[in-house]
Amino acid sequence: QVQLVESGGGSVQAGGSLRLSCAGPEYTLRHTCMGWFRQAPGQEREWVAIIYTGVRTTYYTDSVKGRFTISQDNAKKAVSLQMNSLKPEDTAMYYCAASSFVWGSNDCAPGDQNLFISWGQGTQVTVSS
DSSP, X not given: OOOOEEXXXXXXXXXXXXXEEEEOOGGGGSSEEEEEEEEOTTSOOEEEEEEETTTTEEEEOGGGTTTEEEEXXXXXXXXXXXXXXXXXXXXXXXXXXEEEEOSSGGGXXXXXXXXXXXXXXXXXXXXXX
């Protein structure tokens, strides 16, 4: 496991924007799956966005498509989640996660959260109506 440090959560009104950042070791920027997940109170943890680093193939859950963008910033050794047009239903604790080395982007296709072996501590996002 590796240490992942999230930042950028907070409280905004509906329609607003937030940018989450996840800093990790440099190796996570090549040939790993980096993902953002969220968990609302009383709900199961769900995946939000995943990026196959290096190649930068991305996956988004349907509810955030067109609003959220996952990207990697090699200079900052971080993966970010830009969240626009936020809705109250986006309120949750957001977690960054990383896999170990994978061979291709298909390995990052959403399905098994057990693929992700390292997790951050979480950052709260609250969207008010």
